Amino acid sequence: MTDTPGPVLHSDPRGAIFITPDLYQDMEHWHEVAAEIRRDSPVLRVEAEGWPAFWAITSHADVFEVSRRSDVFWNTERSAPGPDVTYDVLEAMGFALPRTLVHIHGQEHQKYRQVTNDWFKPAAVSRLQPAIDAIADEYADRLVELGGSCDLAQDLAVPFTLRVIMTIFGVPEQDEALMLRLTQGIFGAADPEYLGDFTDPLAFLSDTLGTFTEYFGELTADRRAHPADDLATVLANGQVDGGPLGETELLWYYIIVATAGHDTTSFAFGGGMEQLLRNPDQLRALQADPSLAQNAAEEMIRWTSPVRSFFRWTQEDTEVGGQAIAKGDVVLTSYPSANRDETVFVDPMRFDITRPDADKTLAFGLGMHYCLGAQVARREVRTLLSKVLERIDTMELAGEPEYQRAHFVSGVKHLPVTYTLR
Numbered sequence: 549m550t551d552t553p554g555p556v557l558h559s560d561p562r563g564a565i566f567i568t569p570d571l572y573q574d575m576e577h578w579h580e581v582a583a584e585i586r587r588d589s590p591v592l593r594v595e596a597e598g599w600p601a602f603w604a605i606t607s608h609a610d611v612f613e614v615s616r617r618s619d620v621f622w623n624t625e626r627s628a629p630g631p632d633v634t635y636d637v638l639e640a641m642g643f644a645l646p647r648t649l650v651h652i653h654g655q656e657h658q659k660y661r662q663v664t665n666d667w668f669k670p671a672a673v674s675r676l677q678p679a680i681d682a683i684a685d686e687y688a689d690r691l692v693e694l695g696g697s698c699d700l701a702q703d704l705a706v707p708f709t710l711r712v713i714m715t716i717f718g719v720p721e722q723d724e725a726l727m728l729r730l731t732q733g734i735f736g737a738a739d740p741e742y743l744g745d746f747t748d749p750l751a752f753l754s755d756t757l758g759t760f761t762e763y764f765g766e767l768t769a770d771r772r773a774h775p776a777d778d779l780a781t782v783l784a785n786g787q788v789d790g791g792p793l794g795e796t797e798l799l800w801y802y803i804i805v806a807t808a809g810h811d812t813t814s815f816a817f818g819g820g821m822e823q824l825l826r827n828p829d830q831l832r833a834l835q836a837d838p839s840l841a842q843n844a845a846e847e848m849i850r851w852t853s854p855v856r857s858f859f860r861w862t863q864e865d866t867e868v869g870g871q872a873i874a875k876g877d878v879v880l881t882s883y884p885s886a887n888r889d890e891t892v893f894v895d896p897m898r899f900d901i902t903r904p905d906a907d908k909t910l911a912f913g914l915g916m917h918y919c920l921g922a923q924v925a926r927r928e929v930r931t932l933l934s935k936v937l938e939r940i941d942t943m944e945l946a947g948e949p950e951y952q953r954a955h956f957v958s959g960v961k962h963l964p965v966t967y968t969l970r
Protein backbone atom coordinates (compact mmCIF):
# COMPACT_ATOMS: atom_id res chain seq x y z
CA MET A 549 0.00 0.00 0.00
CA THR A 550 1.09 3.58 -0.49
CA ASP A 551 1.00 6.24 2.24
CA THR A 552 -1.23 8.56 0.23
CA PRO A 553 -3.98 9.79 2.52
CA GLY A 554 -7.51 9.26 1.32
CA PRO A 555 -10.24 11.89 1.42
CA VAL A 556 -10.83 13.51 4.82
CA LEU A 557 -14.08 12.27 6.37
CA HIS A 558 -16.53 14.28 8.46
CA SER A 559 -18.65 11.22 9.28
CA ASP A 560 -18.08 7.66 10.56
CA PRO A 561 -14.43 7.03 9.55
CA ARG A 562 -15.27 3.52 8.37
CA GLY A 563 -16.98 5.11 5.35
CA ALA A 564 -13.48 5.70 3.95
CA ILE A 565 -13.43 2.14 2.59
CA PHE A 566 -15.81 3.06 -0.22
CA ILE A 567 -13.80 5.93 -1.69
CA THR A 568 -10.14 5.50 -0.71
CA PRO A 569 -8.14 3.85 -3.50
CA ASP A 570 -5.49 2.52 -1.07
CA LEU A 571 -8.06 0.63 0.95
CA TYR A 572 -9.00 -1.49 -2.07
CA GLN A 573 -5.46 -2.85 -2.03
CA ASP A 574 -6.13 -4.91 1.09
CA MET A 575 -9.47 -6.60 0.51
CA GLU A 576 -9.28 -8.76 3.62
CA HIS A 577 -9.26 -5.66 5.79
CA TRP A 578 -11.81 -4.01 3.51
CA HIS A 579 -14.25 -6.90 4.00
CA GLU A 580 -13.77 -6.94 7.77
CA VAL A 581 -14.80 -3.29 7.92
CA ALA A 582 -17.67 -3.79 5.46
CA ALA A 583 -19.03 -6.70 7.53
CA GLU A 584 -19.02 -4.48 10.61
CA ILE A 585 -20.86 -1.73 8.73
CA ARG A 586 -23.45 -4.23 7.45
CA ARG A 587 -24.03 -5.34 11.03
CA ASP A 588 -24.53 -1.94 12.67
CA SER A 589 -25.16 0.70 9.95
CA PRO A 590 -26.05 -1.03 6.69
CA VAL A 591 -27.08 2.28 5.15
CA LEU A 592 -24.14 4.42 6.22
CA ARG A 593 -23.90 8.20 5.82
CA VAL A 594 -20.56 9.21 4.28
CA GLU A 595 -19.43 12.83 4.19
CA ALA A 596 -15.98 13.31 2.72
CA GLU A 597 -14.18 16.45 1.67
CA GLY A 598 -14.33 17.03 -2.05
CA TRP A 599 -16.98 14.32 -2.57
CA PRO A 600 -20.74 14.54 -2.76
CA ALA A 601 -22.20 13.30 0.54
CA PHE A 602 -23.77 9.85 0.06
CA TRP A 603 -25.42 6.89 1.70
CA ALA A 604 -23.39 3.68 1.34
CA ILE A 605 -25.77 0.79 0.65
CA THR A 606 -24.09 -2.39 1.86
CA SER A 607 -26.62 -5.23 2.23
CA HIS A 608 -27.64 -7.54 -0.60
CA ALA A 609 -31.34 -6.74 -0.12
CA ASP A 610 -30.77 -2.99 -0.24
CA VAL A 611 -28.40 -3.00 -3.24
CA PHE A 612 -31.00 -5.20 -4.98
CA GLU A 613 -33.78 -2.77 -4.08
CA VAL A 614 -31.94 0.40 -5.14
CA SER A 615 -30.93 -1.20 -8.46
CA ARG A 616 -34.46 -2.44 -9.13
CA ARG A 617 -36.14 0.90 -8.38
CA SER A 618 -34.61 2.81 -11.25
CA ASP A 619 -37.64 5.12 -11.36
CA VAL A 620 -36.55 6.55 -8.00
CA PHE A 621 -32.78 5.99 -8.08
CA TRP A 622 -31.46 7.46 -11.31
CA ASN A 623 -28.21 7.07 -13.15
CA THR A 624 -26.79 10.49 -14.04
CA GLU A 625 -23.69 12.06 -15.57
CA ARG A 626 -22.06 11.47 -12.19
CA SER A 627 -22.90 7.78 -11.82
CA ALA A 628 -19.27 6.73 -11.50
CA PRO A 629 -18.29 7.52 -7.92
CA GLY A 630 -15.53 10.11 -7.88
CA PRO A 631 -14.43 13.36 -6.28
CA ASP A 632 -16.07 16.56 -7.53
CA VAL A 633 -12.78 17.77 -8.94
CA THR A 634 -12.72 15.09 -11.64
CA TYR A 635 -15.93 16.42 -13.10
CA ASP A 636 -15.16 20.10 -12.52
CA VAL A 637 -11.86 19.78 -14.35
CA LEU A 638 -13.39 17.85 -17.24
CA GLU A 639 -15.96 20.61 -17.65
CA ALA A 640 -13.34 23.37 -17.31
CA MET A 641 -11.26 21.69 -20.02
CA GLY A 642 -14.23 21.70 -22.33
CA PHE A 643 -14.86 17.95 -22.31
CA ALA A 644 -18.46 16.89 -22.37
CA LEU A 645 -19.38 15.04 -19.18
CA PRO A 646 -19.67 11.29 -19.74
CA ARG A 647 -22.80 10.13 -21.49
CA THR A 648 -22.42 6.38 -21.62
CA LEU A 649 -25.17 3.87 -20.86
CA VAL A 650 -24.39 4.07 -17.15
CA HIS A 651 -24.74 7.85 -17.16
CA ILE A 652 -28.16 8.15 -18.75
CA HIS A 653 -31.58 7.21 -17.57
CA GLY A 654 -35.09 6.10 -18.49
CA GLN A 655 -36.30 6.12 -22.08
CA GLU A 656 -33.12 7.71 -23.38
CA HIS A 657 -31.11 4.88 -21.83
CA GLN A 658 -33.46 2.27 -23.30
CA LYS A 659 -33.04 3.75 -26.79
CA TYR A 660 -29.25 3.72 -26.60
CA ARG A 661 -29.08 0.30 -24.98
CA GLN A 662 -31.26 -1.05 -27.79
CA VAL A 663 -28.53 -0.20 -30.32
CA THR A 664 -26.26 -3.02 -29.07
CA ASN A 665 -28.62 -5.15 -27.02
CA ASP A 666 -28.94 -7.90 -29.64
CA TRP A 667 -25.18 -8.20 -29.88
CA PHE A 668 -25.01 -9.09 -26.21
CA LYS A 669 -27.99 -11.43 -25.97
CA PRO A 670 -27.13 -14.99 -24.88
CA ALA A 671 -27.62 -16.48 -28.38
CA ALA A 672 -25.39 -13.89 -30.04
CA VAL A 673 -22.79 -14.25 -27.34
CA SER A 674 -22.73 -18.03 -27.72
CA ARG A 675 -21.66 -17.43 -31.34
CA LEU A 676 -18.52 -15.81 -29.94
CA GLN A 677 -17.45 -19.00 -28.15
CA PRO A 678 -15.18 -20.34 -30.93
CA ALA A 679 -13.37 -16.99 -31.05
CA ILE A 680 -13.07 -16.89 -27.25
CA ASP A 681 -11.76 -20.48 -27.29
CA ALA A 682 -9.13 -19.65 -29.90
CA ILE A 683 -7.93 -16.55 -28.03
CA ALA A 684 -7.88 -18.42 -24.70
CA ASP A 685 -5.84 -21.22 -26.33
CA GLU A 686 -3.37 -18.69 -27.65
CA TYR A 687 -2.84 -17.09 -24.24
CA ALA A 688 -2.85 -20.35 -22.28
CA ASP A 689 -0.10 -21.54 -24.65
CA ARG A 690 2.00 -18.69 -23.31
CA LEU A 691 2.34 -20.78 -20.15
CA VAL A 692 4.43 -23.19 -22.21
CA GLU A 693 6.55 -20.38 -23.67
CA LEU A 694 7.00 -18.68 -20.28
CA GLY A 695 8.59 -21.85 -18.94
CA GLY A 696 7.37 -22.30 -15.38
CA SER A 697 6.88 -18.86 -13.90
CA CYS A 698 4.90 -15.79 -14.87
CA ASP A 699 2.61 -12.98 -13.76
CA LEU A 700 -0.75 -14.58 -14.42
CA ALA A 701 -2.51 -11.21 -14.39
CA GLN A 702 -0.24 -9.24 -16.73
CA ASP A 703 0.95 -12.11 -18.93
CA LEU A 704 -2.41 -13.81 -19.45
CA ALA A 705 -5.54 -12.19 -18.02
CA VAL A 706 -4.92 -8.60 -19.16
CA PRO A 707 -3.95 -9.33 -22.79
CA PHE A 708 -6.57 -12.10 -23.10
CA THR A 709 -9.51 -9.97 -21.98
CA LEU A 710 -8.28 -7.07 -24.09
CA ARG A 711 -8.02 -9.26 -27.20
CA VAL A 712 -11.54 -10.61 -26.68
CA ILE A 713 -13.12 -7.19 -26.36
CA MET A 714 -11.11 -5.82 -29.27
CA THR A 715 -12.13 -8.79 -31.42
CA ILE A 716 -15.76 -8.02 -30.61
CA PHE A 717 -15.15 -4.40 -31.62
CA GLY A 718 -13.17 -5.29 -34.72
CA VAL A 719 -10.05 -3.40 -33.58
CA PRO A 720 -6.90 -4.91 -35.12
CA GLU A 721 -4.33 -6.57 -32.89
CA GLN A 722 -1.63 -3.98 -33.61
CA ASP A 723 -3.72 -1.27 -31.89
CA GLU A 724 -4.00 -3.19 -28.63
CA ALA A 725 -1.10 -1.50 -26.85
CA LEU A 726 -2.82 1.83 -27.42
CA MET A 727 -6.14 0.47 -26.17
CA LEU A 728 -4.46 -0.90 -23.06
CA ARG A 729 -2.94 2.48 -22.28
CA LEU A 730 -6.31 4.16 -22.80
CA THR A 731 -8.42 1.84 -20.64
CA GLN A 732 -5.89 1.90 -17.84
CA GLY A 733 -5.69 5.68 -18.20
CA ILE A 734 -9.36 5.91 -17.38
CA PHE A 735 -9.80 3.27 -14.68
CA GLY A 736 -6.27 3.15 -13.31
CA ALA A 737 -5.80 6.91 -13.11
CA ALA A 738 -5.28 6.72 -9.34
CA ASP A 739 -2.62 4.02 -9.63
CA PRO A 740 0.91 5.41 -10.01
CA GLU A 741 1.94 2.32 -12.00
CA TYR A 742 -0.25 3.41 -14.88
CA LEU A 743 0.72 7.07 -14.87
CA GLY A 744 4.08 6.51 -16.57
CA ASP A 745 5.84 9.83 -17.07
CA PHE A 746 2.73 11.82 -16.33
CA THR A 747 2.81 13.43 -12.93
CA ASP A 748 -0.54 15.13 -13.34
CA PRO A 749 -3.38 12.58 -13.35
CA LEU A 750 -5.89 15.07 -14.74
CA ALA A 751 -3.67 16.00 -17.66
CA PHE A 752 -3.21 12.29 -18.24
CA LEU A 753 -6.96 11.73 -18.24
CA SER A 754 -7.42 14.58 -20.68
CA ASP A 755 -4.75 13.15 -22.97
CA THR A 756 -6.41 9.74 -22.77
CA LEU A 757 -9.81 11.10 -23.74
CA GLY A 758 -8.30 13.08 -26.61
CA THR A 759 -6.63 9.97 -28.03
CA PHE A 760 -9.83 7.96 -27.63
CA THR A 761 -11.76 10.62 -29.56
CA GLU A 762 -9.32 10.53 -32.45
CA TYR A 763 -9.03 6.75 -32.63
CA PHE A 764 -12.74 5.99 -32.52
CA GLY A 765 -13.55 8.85 -34.87
CA GLU A 766 -11.43 7.14 -37.50
CA LEU A 767 -12.92 3.72 -36.74
CA THR A 768 -16.45 5.10 -37.17
CA ALA A 769 -15.64 6.68 -40.53
CA ASP A 770 -14.09 3.41 -41.68
CA ARG A 771 -17.07 1.23 -40.68
CA ARG A 772 -19.55 3.62 -42.27
CA ALA A 773 -17.63 3.28 -45.51
CA HIS A 774 -16.85 -0.44 -45.13
CA PRO A 775 -19.36 -2.23 -42.88
CA ALA A 776 -18.05 -5.44 -41.28
CA ASP A 777 -19.38 -8.10 -38.92
CA ASP A 778 -18.34 -6.41 -35.69
CA LEU A 779 -19.61 -4.19 -32.91
CA ALA A 780 -17.91 -1.08 -34.33
CA THR A 781 -20.10 -1.47 -37.43
CA VAL A 782 -23.21 -1.80 -35.24
CA LEU A 783 -22.31 1.38 -33.36
CA ALA A 784 -21.15 3.42 -36.35
CA ASN A 785 -24.35 2.62 -38.26
CA GLY A 786 -26.70 2.47 -35.26
CA GLN A 787 -29.84 4.58 -35.18
CA VAL A 788 -31.53 6.45 -32.38
CA ASP A 789 -34.74 8.38 -33.10
CA GLY A 790 -34.29 7.75 -36.81
CA GLY A 791 -30.76 9.19 -37.06
CA PRO A 792 -27.18 8.16 -36.29
CA LEU A 793 -25.84 8.42 -32.75
CA GLY A 794 -24.47 11.86 -31.87
CA GLU A 795 -20.69 12.23 -31.96
CA THR A 796 -20.36 12.49 -28.17
CA GLU A 797 -22.77 9.63 -27.50
CA LEU A 798 -20.92 7.45 -29.99
CA LEU A 799 -17.53 8.21 -28.43
CA TRP A 800 -18.78 7.40 -24.96
CA TYR A 801 -20.43 4.20 -26.20
CA TYR A 802 -17.05 3.00 -27.47
CA ILE A 803 -15.42 4.01 -24.22
CA ILE A 804 -17.90 2.22 -21.97
CA VAL A 805 -17.66 -1.07 -23.86
CA ALA A 806 -13.85 -0.87 -24.17
CA THR A 807 -13.28 0.01 -20.54
CA ALA A 808 -16.13 -1.89 -18.87
CA GLY A 809 -15.31 -5.04 -20.79
CA HIS A 810 -11.63 -5.30 -20.08
CA ASP A 811 -10.18 -4.57 -16.63
CA THR A 812 -13.31 -5.87 -14.92
CA THR A 813 -12.96 -9.32 -16.44
CA SER A 814 -9.21 -9.60 -15.95
CA PHE A 815 -9.60 -8.63 -12.28
CA ALA A 816 -12.26 -11.33 -11.85
CA PHE A 817 -9.95 -13.93 -13.38
CA GLY A 818 -6.82 -12.79 -11.49
CA GLY A 819 -8.53 -12.53 -8.11
CA GLY A 820 -10.31 -15.84 -8.63
CA MET A 821 -7.05 -17.58 -9.54
CA GLU A 822 -5.46 -16.14 -6.40
CA GLN A 823 -8.16 -17.88 -4.36
CA LEU A 824 -7.75 -21.16 -6.21
CA LEU A 825 -4.02 -21.05 -5.46
CA ARG A 826 -4.72 -20.29 -1.81
CA ASN A 827 -7.11 -23.27 -1.73
CA PRO A 828 -5.15 -26.00 -3.53
CA ASP A 829 -7.80 -28.63 -2.70
CA GLN A 830 -10.26 -26.66 -4.84
CA LEU A 831 -7.72 -26.28 -7.64
CA ARG A 832 -7.25 -30.06 -7.64
CA ALA A 833 -11.03 -30.67 -7.54
CA LEU A 834 -11.41 -28.47 -10.60
CA GLN A 835 -8.61 -30.26 -12.41
CA ALA A 836 -10.26 -33.58 -11.63
CA ASP A 837 -13.71 -32.40 -12.75
CA PRO A 838 -13.60 -29.65 -15.42
CA SER A 839 -17.41 -29.46 -15.38
CA LEU A 840 -17.03 -27.44 -12.17
CA ALA A 841 -15.54 -24.56 -14.19
CA GLN A 842 -18.87 -22.86 -14.80
CA ASN A 843 -19.75 -22.55 -11.12
CA ALA A 844 -16.12 -21.79 -10.28
CA ALA A 845 -16.21 -18.80 -12.66
CA GLU A 846 -19.41 -17.56 -11.00
CA GLU A 847 -17.74 -17.83 -7.59
CA MET A 848 -14.64 -16.03 -8.87
CA ILE A 849 -16.86 -13.17 -10.00
CA ARG A 850 -18.83 -13.06 -6.71
CA TRP A 851 -15.63 -13.15 -4.69
CA THR A 852 -13.81 -10.43 -6.60
CA SER A 853 -16.70 -8.05 -7.48
CA PRO A 854 -14.29 -5.86 -9.49
CA VAL A 855 -16.81 -3.06 -10.05
CA ARG A 856 -16.77 -1.63 -6.54
CA SER A 857 -19.82 0.62 -6.67
CA PHE A 858 -22.03 3.03 -8.57
CA PHE A 859 -23.76 6.22 -7.53
CA ARG A 860 -27.51 6.69 -7.97
CA TRP A 861 -29.34 9.99 -7.49
CA THR A 862 -32.62 9.91 -5.56
CA GLN A 863 -35.61 11.54 -7.27
CA GLU A 864 -38.15 11.55 -4.40
CA ASP A 865 -38.23 11.18 -0.63
CA THR A 866 -38.06 7.49 0.11
CA GLU A 867 -36.58 4.86 2.40
CA VAL A 868 -34.00 2.11 2.06
CA GLY A 869 -33.48 -0.56 4.71
CA GLY A 870 -35.40 1.56 7.24
CA GLN A 871 -33.30 4.67 6.56
CA ALA A 872 -35.05 7.79 5.25
CA ILE A 873 -33.43 8.98 2.02
CA ALA A 874 -34.36 12.46 0.80
CA LYS A 875 -34.99 13.61 -2.75
CA GLY A 876 -31.62 14.73 -4.16
CA ASP A 877 -29.58 12.38 -1.94
CA VAL A 878 -26.86 10.25 -3.46
CA VAL A 879 -26.66 6.51 -2.73
CA LEU A 880 -23.69 4.23 -3.42
CA THR A 881 -24.30 0.56 -4.25
CA SER A 882 -21.44 -1.45 -2.77
CA TYR A 883 -21.25 -4.68 -4.82
CA PRO A 884 -18.35 -6.34 -2.93
CA SER A 885 -20.22 -5.81 0.33
CA ALA A 886 -23.56 -7.09 -1.02
CA ASN A 887 -21.77 -10.18 -2.33
CA ARG A 888 -20.50 -11.09 1.15
CA ASP A 889 -23.86 -10.58 2.86
CA GLU A 890 -24.17 -13.34 5.45
CA THR A 891 -27.98 -13.30 5.25
CA VAL A 892 -27.80 -14.44 1.60
CA PHE A 893 -24.58 -16.42 1.16
CA VAL A 894 -23.73 -19.37 3.39
CA ASP A 895 -20.32 -18.76 4.97
CA PRO A 896 -19.75 -15.76 2.63
CA MET A 897 -16.08 -15.25 3.51
CA ARG A 898 -15.27 -18.74 2.25
CA PHE A 899 -14.24 -19.06 -1.39
CA ASP A 900 -16.03 -22.18 -2.61
CA ILE A 901 -16.24 -23.23 -6.25
CA THR A 902 -19.11 -25.61 -5.45
CA ARG A 903 -21.16 -22.96 -3.67
CA PRO A 904 -24.82 -23.43 -4.66
CA ASP A 905 -25.67 -19.76 -4.05
CA ALA A 906 -22.92 -18.24 -6.25
CA ASP A 907 -25.54 -17.19 -8.80
CA LYS A 908 -27.08 -14.77 -6.30
CA THR A 909 -24.15 -12.48 -7.07
CA LEU A 910 -24.85 -8.81 -7.62
CA ALA A 911 -21.42 -8.24 -9.20
CA PHE A 912 -23.11 -7.38 -12.52
CA GLY A 913 -25.69 -5.10 -10.89
CA LEU A 914 -29.37 -5.53 -11.60
CA GLY A 915 -32.34 -4.01 -13.40
CA MET A 916 -32.23 -1.62 -16.35
CA HIS A 917 -28.49 -1.12 -16.17
CA TYR A 918 -27.63 -4.79 -15.59
CA CYS A 919 -24.20 -5.39 -17.10
CA LEU A 920 -24.52 -5.57 -20.87
CA GLY A 921 -21.44 -7.80 -21.09
CA ALA A 922 -22.26 -10.24 -18.27
CA GLN A 923 -22.55 -13.23 -20.61
CA VAL A 924 -19.32 -12.34 -22.37
CA ALA A 925 -17.52 -11.91 -19.05
CA ARG A 926 -18.76 -15.25 -17.69
CA ARG A 927 -17.63 -17.05 -20.85
CA GLU A 928 -14.24 -15.35 -20.78
CA VAL A 929 -13.52 -16.26 -17.17
CA ARG A 930 -14.59 -19.88 -17.46
CA THR A 931 -12.91 -20.41 -20.83
CA LEU A 932 -9.53 -19.03 -19.78
CA LEU A 933 -9.80 -20.97 -16.52
CA SER A 934 -10.46 -24.25 -18.36
CA LYS A 935 -7.66 -23.65 -20.86
CA VAL A 936 -5.12 -22.87 -18.13
CA LEU A 937 -6.13 -25.97 -16.17
CA GLU A 938 -5.79 -28.11 -19.29
CA ARG A 939 -2.13 -27.15 -19.47
CA ILE A 940 -0.86 -27.14 -15.91
CA ASP A 941 -0.10 -29.97 -13.54
CA THR A 942 0.68 -27.86 -10.48
CA MET A 943 0.59 -24.12 -9.86
CA GLU A 944 1.57 -22.11 -6.80
CA LEU A 945 1.78 -18.49 -5.72
CA ALA A 946 5.34 -17.21 -6.09
CA GLY A 947 4.84 -14.03 -4.06
CA GLU A 948 2.14 -11.77 -2.70
CA PRO A 949 -0.42 -10.65 -5.29
CA GLU A 950 -0.61 -6.91 -5.78
CA TYR A 951 -3.92 -5.06 -5.98
CA GLN A 952 -4.71 -2.07 -8.13
CA ARG A 953 -5.06 1.19 -6.28
CA ALA A 954 -8.47 2.40 -7.48
CA HIS A 955 -11.84 2.94 -5.82
CA PHE A 956 -14.11 2.32 -8.83
CA VAL A 957 -12.83 -0.77 -10.65
CA SER A 958 -9.98 -2.71 -9.10
CA GLY A 959 -8.55 -6.09 -8.24
CA VAL A 960 -5.38 -8.16 -8.62
CA LYS A 961 -2.99 -6.53 -11.07
CA HIS A 962 0.08 -8.72 -10.41
CA LEU A 963 -0.20 -12.42 -9.66
CA PRO A 964 3.24 -14.06 -9.59
CA VAL A 965 3.04 -17.84 -9.97
CA THR A 966 5.25 -20.85 -10.59
CA TYR A 967 3.88 -23.93 -12.28
CA THR A 968 4.64 -27.25 -13.88
CA LEU A 969 3.05 -28.32 -17.15
CA ARG A 970 1.22 -31.56 -17.83
Ligand code: HEM
Nearest residue numbers: 649650808809812813816855912913914917919920921925
Ligand atom coordinates in the same frame (compact mmCIF):
# COMPACT_ATOMS: atom_id res chain seq x y z
C1 HEM B 1 -16.52 -9.64 -14.44
C2 HEM B 1 -16.67 -8.66 -15.33
C3 HEM B 1 -17.67 -7.55 -15.23
C4 HEM B 1 -18.27 -7.01 -14.11
C5 HEM B 1 -18.07 -7.39 -12.66
C6 HEM B 1 -19.17 -5.96 -14.58
C7 HEM B 1 -19.99 -5.21 -13.75
C8 HEM B 1 -20.89 -4.27 -14.17
C9 HEM B 1 -21.75 -3.51 -13.32
C10 HEM B 1 -21.82 -3.62 -11.79
C11 HEM B 1 -22.49 -2.69 -14.09
C12 HEM B 1 -23.57 -1.70 -13.62
C13 HEM B 1 -24.85 -2.44 -13.38
C14 HEM B 1 -25.93 -1.63 -12.71
O1 HEM B 1 -25.82 -0.39 -12.61
O2 HEM B 1 -26.93 -2.25 -12.28
C15 HEM B 1 -22.08 -2.92 -15.45
C16 HEM B 1 -22.60 -2.26 -16.55
C17 HEM B 1 -22.11 -2.42 -17.82
N1 HEM B 1 -21.18 -3.33 -18.26
FE1 HEM B 1 -20.20 -4.68 -17.12
N2 HEM B 1 -19.09 -5.89 -15.94
C18 HEM B 1 -18.20 -6.84 -16.38
C19 HEM B 1 -17.86 -7.11 -17.70
C20 HEM B 1 -18.33 -6.44 -18.79
C21 HEM B 1 -18.01 -6.75 -20.15
C22 HEM B 1 -17.14 -7.92 -20.62
C23 HEM B 1 -18.63 -5.81 -20.93
C24 HEM B 1 -18.66 -5.65 -22.42
C25 HEM B 1 -18.39 -6.60 -23.28
C26 HEM B 1 -19.37 -4.94 -20.03
C27 HEM B 1 -20.14 -3.86 -20.43
C28 HEM B 1 -20.98 -3.15 -19.61
C29 HEM B 1 -21.82 -2.06 -20.06
C30 HEM B 1 -21.91 -1.53 -21.48
C31 HEM B 1 -22.54 -1.61 -18.94
C32 HEM B 1 -23.58 -0.49 -18.89
C33 HEM B 1 -24.96 -1.10 -19.00
C34 HEM B 1 -26.08 -0.07 -18.82
O3 HEM B 1 -25.92 0.91 -18.07
O4 HEM B 1 -27.14 -0.28 -19.44
N3 HEM B 1 -19.17 -5.35 -18.74
N4 HEM B 1 -21.12 -3.89 -15.48
